[in-house]
Amino acid sequence: MTIQAVVFDIGNVLIEWQPERYFDRLMGEDRRRAMFSEVDLHEMNERVDAGNDFHDEVYALAERHPRWRDEIRHWHDNWIELASPAIPRSVEILRTLRARGVTVFALSNFGIGTFEVAQKVYPFLSEFDQRFISGYMGVTKPDAEIYARLEAETGVAPEHLLFTDDRDDNIAAAAARGWQVHPFRGPEGFAACLVGHGLLPERDAA
Template sequence: MQPQAVIFDIGNVLIEWQPERYYDRIMGPERRRAMFAEVDLHAMNDAVDRGENFRQKIYDTAESYPEWRDEIRMWHDNWLELATPEIPQSVALLRSLRATGVPVFALTNFGIGTFEIAEPAYPFLSEFDRRYISGYMGVIKPDAEIFAMVEADCGLPPASLLFTDDRADNIAAAAARGWQVHLFEGPEGWAQCLAHHGLLEANAA
């Protein structure tokens, strides 16, 4: 089926999301590995992505690990440095799709507080036809509920949705609902996928 809408993940598709890289830079790889081994920072971030208060969740976690308190607080205080830079070729593909009239949605694990930081820093985040932000929805990928919520809201058949995400578990969850999917490993491959579906020219990226 010809896709009737294209759905982008945001982290590591449109914006690089590499907390480990940030912490390697500010504390060194060895100490960073020790902190990440002791503190489940990604689970902490998942709670934010489900809608918990950004500052409170990070600061509460920091208080539970006094040895790492200052570093954990940086997840909040310096968050934009963890989510950078944008991926220009992907942004160009988003804009090319919209210019040709293809509806483009976002489906992303993103907190309420973090999205409020990201949106003014990355103007293209306001350019989607529809945005499905997990923090506002109260559920995160790869939970089947979030995909069902997208289907119910947009009213399009699952088989007509083309979705890209950098995580295989999210891709598998979407495919299980009948979505067309592409595992994002770089904008060049994504451009080829869009060309294969007749949505953009092959050299769009």
């Protein structure tokens, strides 16, 4: 089936997203584990991804957990260090696809405030033909609505979309709609997938 557009997730596809790694550096692994066991930081982040205010969510959570107040505020105040670095080979793939005339979309769970920060640091986030960012849309993957809205707004039929994401639940939701999918485990495997679809030349598989 001919691919008309490649759809990229962002976190852990184009940008590393490893908050635990940041907090290990900040406070040591043992204290980080203790904090993450007491405070559901990822659940808070899901609310941000769904469109809630970034600052308000982080700071309200910090106030509810005074033992960890200062550390939790790092999630907001030093957020870009949680979402770093870029994955250079993936960025290169994105730019090579664009140079070859392949349509590229972003489909990512990302908050409004966090995406505004990320755009200032990672210019490649402005290089997509269209972006579908959950915070602005008010719906997150793997909800079927976010995939349906991409289909409707781009006019590309599901079977002509090739989607890569590091989360299996997001991949499964896309596949259930008839999208072609590639579970992202690293840029090398994704490059090989794109070569297989004739979207990249063989020399770019390495």
